[in-house]
Amino acid sequence: MSEESVLSQNFEIVGRDFSNAGKTSTSIKEILQEIGIDHSIIIRASIALYEAEMNVVMYAHRGTLTLNITPERLHFKLEDNGPGITDIDLAMKEGFSTATDEMREMGFGAGMGLPNIRKNADRFEITSIPGEGTTLDMIFCLNKTGKK
């Protein structure tokens, strides 16, 4: 099977810009719909992306999302220059949150984001260096192999 990229595109996400938070995920959902990706995969990918985008807006100055689509999979890589996560195992626990009141007023910060990304993605990896930033890799399989 070919791993040739069908579409590759970068998106910049601006931190603390709450009024535009979620716009990138909304645009990518439209792209996935135009390509004709399976509806259930679009929903899972959109939810994971939206959570990840909100994390960048809430915690980082900026982030870069790279969307890469091949016939076999959707791959989203999100790199931010936020404060990083010291204890990833703790951050992955449902309910654990370091959100501020401002974030909660936006309807976020319930400590569900990272666990929800892991739940929705077929493959999810997170690496983080405190003081430098966090990188998320989210993969959604387009064929039955490896699919949730």
Add this chain to the structure above:
Amino acid sequence: MILKDIKELLQAEVISGEDSLDLEITFAGGSDLMSDVLAFGKPGILLLTGLSNAQSVRTANIIDAKAIVYVRGKKPDDEGIALAKEKGIPLLSTNLMMYTACGLLFSHGLPGVSGLSFKK
């Protein structure tokens, strides 16, 4: 239950989507926390929320919600309304509190996300 029945039960005002009141609604869920909506919501949900910023509409669009009812008299901002029109998500607003609005719909037979429905 169609959206028009929900509008009448909740004595709600239609903010946008007046021409979509015949939409069939099969289940609903209520939360002010978009994190929870993303975690527990399902495509086709009628979302009841008191969160009135644009995130409520963006979240509804991400999970393919059918419509939004704002409780406690809340109304979304212009950006939220514009996105809802673009995506075809009807918006309603009721002065009822969350508990009362959800209770009325549930007791009139509209199930929750889990499929649990009212039994007399």
